[in-house]
Structures are given as structure tokens and as C-alpha cells.
Amino acid sequence: MEMKKRHALVSVTNDLLTDNRVNKVCMFLHDKGFKVTLVGRKRKDSLELNERPYRMVRFKLPFEKGALFYVSYNIRLFFFLVTRRCDLLVANDLDTLLANYAAHRFKFGARLVYDSHEYFTEVPELIHRKRIQHFWETLEAWIFPKVKTIYTVNHSIAQLYAEKYRKKIQVVRNVPPLWKPINIPSKEALGIPENHFIVVLQGAGINIDRGAEEAMEAVAQIEGCCLIFVGDGDVVPKLRKEVQERDLGEKILFFGKRPYEEMMHYTHHADVGLSLDKSNNINYRFSLPNKIFDYMHAGTAVVCTDLPEVSAVVQKHEAGIVLPELTVESLKSALISLMNDPQRLNELKANCLNAASVENWEHECSVLEELYGES
Numbered sequence: 001m002e003m004k005k006r007h008a009l010v011s012v013t014n015d016l017l018t019d020n021r022v023n024k025v026c027m028f029l030h031d032k033g034f035k036v037t038l039v040g041r042k043r044k045d046s047l048e049l050n051e052r053p054y055r056m057v058r059f060k061l062p063f064e065k066g067a068l069f070y071v072s073y074n075i076r077l078f079f080f081l082v083t084r085r086c087d088l089l090v091a092n093d094l095d096t097l098l099a100n101y102a103a104h105r106f107k108f109g110a111r112l113v114y115d116s117h118e119y120f121t122e123v124p125e126l127i128h129r130k131r132i133q134h135f136w137e138t139l140e141a142w143i144f145p146k147v148k149t150i151y152t153v154n155h156s157i158a159q160l161y162a163e164k165y166r167k168k169i170q171v172v173r174n175v176p177p178l179w180k181p182i183n184i185p186s187k188e189a190l191g192i193p194e195n196h197f198i199v200v201l202q203g204a205g206i207n208i209d210r211g212a213e214e215a216m217e218a219v220a221q222i223e224g225c226c227l228i229f230v231g232d233g234d235v236v237p238k239l240r241k242e243v244q245e246r247d248l249g250e251k252i253l254f255f256g257k258r259p260y261e262e263m264m265h266y267t268h269h270a271d272v273g274l275s276l277d278k279s280n281n282i283n284y285r286f287s288l289p290n291k292i293f294d295y296m297h298a299g300t301a302v303v304c305t306d307l308p309e310v311s312a313v314v315q316k317h318e319a320g321i322v323l324p325e326l327t328v329e330s331l332k333s334a335l336i337s338l339m340n341d342p343q344r345l346n347e348l349k350a351n352c353l354n355a356a357s358v359e360n361w362e363h364e365c366s367v368l369e370e371l372y373g374e375s
Contacts, residue, residue: 008037020260021115153174199225
């Protein structure tokens with residue numbers, strides 16, 4: 001007799017389209033025989049989802065941000081989770097943990113796993129809003145110690161949580177699967193200028209304190225250089241307005257959010273990929289953005305800020321330049337040095353491709369095998 005499939009309910013607060021980490025975990029669970037349902041939300045500007053081998057549900061909510069969004073989402077999520085059969089609940093980040101924990105209390109025999117994508121209580125959006133930050137800290141302190149299986153994105157954040165809660169925290173880095181493109185559109189087809197030195201800043205979080213402003217100003221001062229933004233974030237509207245006012249439309253291009261494969265096509269054509277998070281809050285200081293690994297897989301040399309996790313990976317593989325500090329002048333100097341030294345640039349690109357053979361999801365899945373082996 002065929003065994004019944006186990007059910008996994010995985011939840012996030014985003015619109016699912018560009019969350020590659022969650023998609024990879026869902027695919028891992030699917031391949032392990034789970035019937036997976038991924039739950040998120042649908043915004044007014046959300047694009048249609050690409051087809052995947054697991055079920056996806058997106059809630060339409062009356063609020064798109066703020067406290068009312070989080071309250072309405074968690075209430076809706078709780079009733080969704082508690083009324084569905086499941087053997088495994090996977091909460092992604094603190095903003096889904098309450099609903100998952102509450103539903104788990106009614107799910108006898110089901111297992112709760114928490115995947116922390118960042119050091120949530122120290123994100124820039126919270127550090128200057130002390131009352132709201134206190135709420136999330138209180139929520140975390142209440143539930144976190146009660147969850148048996150927790151993993152996060154790098155060793156620095158795992159150490160912070162381990163010291164705070166005296167718990168063992170596993171690490172599953174957000175590295176991509178080996179990238180095996182079939183057909184890569186030309187620069188012309190993608191709208192990327194020919195005969196320019198191309199710099200890319202990609203990702204769903206092009207936000208404050210992530211170096212986008214410095215990147216734009218540095219490239220604006222370099223002849224023959226073009227900066228492409230592939231993604232979105234809270235500083236993008238301001239940057240678009242400035243580009244229009246300064247007539248920089250030929251040097252600074254915006255391509256918006258793209259599905260992963262499309263995003264990688266743009267990154268592939270770039271000479272340099274930027275990761276410029278600033279060290280002015282704990283969450284950014286100890287971050288390890290997945291764009292670092294995307295650049296490596298695309299064979300795109302990296303220019304990054306000197307954050308512990310990021311610089312360690314880039315220097316280990318000799319994959320790019322680590323800036324001692326982020327200023328327009330230091331970034332401009334690094335980019336010009338690579339423009340004027342094609343041999344060094346090609347060596348860095350080759351090192352990136354070599355690094356991809358090690359820094360990939362196929363290797364990282366060994367940790368997931370251990371984490372979910374008990375399920």
C-alpha cells in the first residue's frame with residue numbers, strides 16, 4: 001500500500017515571487033516526499049507567479065504595511081494553518097512565527113521549524129522605532145526558546161541567537177543552486193548598453209543604508225560606465241526621480257523585480273556586482289546577502305563593503321574587491337581600477353565561477369538533510 005504523503009505548510013509575509021530561499025526549501029521538502037503548500041500575500045502590484053511543483057496560496061489583505069498588516073496577516077494565517085492537515089510547519093522570520101506557534105499548539109504530532117532570514121529585531125526599519133522594536137523583541141523572547149528546531153542564514157547571526165537564548169542554532173546559508181543557463185538573451189535584447197562597463201546592484205531589498213545612493217553617484221562620475229538596478233526597494237523611487245532630474249537615464253537603468261532566472265541574465269552581462277550594506281546596525285553588519293553568491297554563479301566580479309561574513313567569502317575565493325570604507329570616492333576608485341585592468345577583472349571572474357562549484361545549494365542541502373531528517 002502506498003504511504004500517504006506528509007504535509008508541510010510553509011509561510012512568509014512576502015508575495016512569494018522573488019523569495020528564492022523559501023522556494024529552495026520548498027523544493028527540498030517536495031523532493032523529500034512532502035506535499036508542500038507555501039503561503040504568502042498578494043499585493044496590488046504583485047506579478048503572476050511562475051508554475052512550481054508545489055501549491056502556493058497568497059492572501060489578499062486590506063492593509064499592505066504597518067501594524068494592521070501584521071495583525072491581519074497573522075490572524076488570517078493562523079486560521080489557514082489550524083484548519084489544514086499538516087505534519088510540518090515552517091515559519092520564515094519573526095513576522096510569521098506567532099501564527100505558526102499558535103497553530104502548532106493545536107497540531108498534535110506536527111513539528112514546528114523556524115527559519116530566521118535575518119536578525120529581525122535589529123533591522124533598520126525597527127531600530128529607530130523603539131516601541132515597535134520592543135514588541136517584536138518581546139514576541140521573540142516568548143516564543144523563540146520554545147521552538148526546538150531553528151536555523152538561520154550565517155554563523156554570525158547564529159552566534160548572536162545562541163548567546164541570547166542559550167540554544168543551538170543551525171546555519172543554512174542562502175546560496176543558489178548551480179546555475180545552468182540554457183539560453184541567455186543578448187545585452188541588446190535585455191536593454192543593456194553595448195560597449196560599456198556594466199555594474200549591477202540586484203535584489204529585492206534595495207533599501208536605505210545599502211549603498212545604492214553611493215553606487216549611483218560613483219557611476220555617474222565614471223565615463224563609459226553604466227549602473228543597472230535589477231530589483232526594488234524603498235530607495236528606488238527616490239533614485240528614479242534623481243536620475244530623471246539629473247538626466248542620467250543613459251548611465252543609470254532600472255529593470256525592476258525579475259524572476260530569478262531573468263535576474264541572472266542581467267547579472268551575467270555585468271562586469272561587477274555590488275554589495276554595499278553599511279555597518280550601522282547589527283542586522284546589516286552580520287548579513288550575508290544571497291546576491292554575493294548570485295554574482296559568483298554568474299561569473300561577475302564582486303565589489304563589497306567590509307562586513308565580516310561578506311568579506312570572508314569574497315577574500316576566501318579572491319572573488320573581488322573589499323572596500324575598507326564605503327564612500328563615493330572609494331567605490332569610484334575600485335570600479336576604475338577594474339575598468340583599467342581587464343586581466344585582473346577576468347581573473348576575478350574566473351575565481352567567481354570556481355567558487356560557485358563549492359558555494360551552492362546542492363552542498364548546503366546536507367544541513368537540511370540533518371534538520372528535517374526527523375520529520
